[in-house]
Amino acid sequence: MKYLKIPMDRVGVLIGHNGVTKKDLEKRSGIKINIDSKQGEISFNDQDSEDPLIVIKIENIIKAIGRGFSPQNALTLLDDDADFFIFDLQDYVGKKESHIRRIKSRIIGKEGKTRKVLEELTDSKISIYGTTISIISDVMKMNILKKAIDMILTGSKQATVYKFVEAQMKELRHAERYGY
Secondary structure, eight states: OEEEEOOHHHHHHHHOGGGHHHHHHHHHHOOOEEEETTTTEEEEOTTSOSOHHHHHHHHHHHHHHHTTOOHHHHGGGGSTTEEEEEEETHHHHOSOHHHHHHHHHHHHOGGGHHHHHHHHHHTOEEEEETTEEEEEEEHHHHHHHHHHHHHHHTTOOHHHHHHHHHHHHHHHHHHHHHTO
């Protein structure tokens, strides 16, 4: 049995209107999901599936919805090429609210520009929720995006990070095209 906890304000999103999100997730995975909407606790039997990967995918989808992603974006994690990662901002700046707010604003950027540019350059999704930054990305692009966000969190200028991402993406496209 797997047990997860998500924020209370995200439980309704996981369930969906008339239970549609939960039902869709159960149908696609073949796993019955139990949601305690009073506590924000989710459980499912990891023995219900013959495919051990689907258990990890369902866990990541539930975590992604809990970290602020829409069900539509979270469901992209069913794809074998999709990956999910969570940065805990407290690991970078501690628990002081003003520091958390400052570092979140660096990732968001002026009028959302930094987040938007990173998402567009890497064809990924970024969610900033609570004290976390979460990303859904193609497996091949995940390390580039993780490094870029880490660079911003540790003080690099956005322009430096954009150049890094552009260079890495160019290299990745080149490698994919020529097969190395």
